[in-house]
Amino acid sequence: MIRTATPADIPVIHAMIRELAEYEKVPHEARATEEQLHEALFGERPAAFAHLAETADGEPVGFALWFLNFSTWRGVHGIHLEDLYVRPDRRGGGHGKALLAELARICVERGYERLEWSVLDWNEPSIAFYRSLGARPQDGWTVFRLTDGALAALGRG
Numbered sequence: 001m002i003r004t005a006t007p008a009d010i011p012v013i014h015a016m017i018r019e020l021a022e023y024e025k026v027p028h029e030a031r032a033t034e035e036q037l038h039e040a041l042f043g044e045r046p047a048a049f050a051h052l053a054e055t056a057d058g059e060p061v062g063f064a065l066w067f068l069n070f071s072t073w074r075g076v077h078g079i080h081l082e083d084l085y086v087r088p089d090r091r092g093g094g095h096g097k098a099l100l101a102e103l104a105r106i107c108v109e110r111g112y113e114r115l116e117w118s119v120l121d122w123n124e125p126s127i128a129f130y131r132s133l134g135a136r137p138q139d140g141w142t143v144f145r146l147t148d149g150a151l152a153a154l155g156r157g
Helices: 005-024 034-042 094-108 123-131 147-157
Strands: 002-004 050-054 061-072 075-085 115-117
Touching: 002 034, 002 094, 005 034, 005 050, 005 075, 050 094, 061 094, 075 094, 094 115
Parallel strands: 075 115
Antiparallel strands: 002 050, 050 061, 061 075
16 A cells, blocks of 8 residues: 655654665665654655555555656656665565556656656666666766765855
């Protein structure tokens, strides 16, 4: 079962973000607090959205956290999937596919023309899963990121 997250879900989403950071071998980089997640998802001006995957008895086993992007070429919004995570003992049960299908449904319903995300190049199980759904890598593109000192230095001019 897939459902839209509520404020009561913040602790479990936060816990799964920490689990994802462990899986990706960068636990020190997951610094978001529950308060920050609450503000981003449910504050006065939400900037992100989340859905939970649950078992039949209501146990949260995965989540998708996403936000809107915009294509200047297509002239419409799309969804950028920031995180997709299913707990290891629940993988293979269709939860990840159901989360992606829900985001695809939102795209179709709202006229968004893209659903995009990044995946670590060493994460072969996820890459194979995404390819099985018809997703294709965007060859020729490299993700760049400014953070911490480099971001501050550029921002100061």
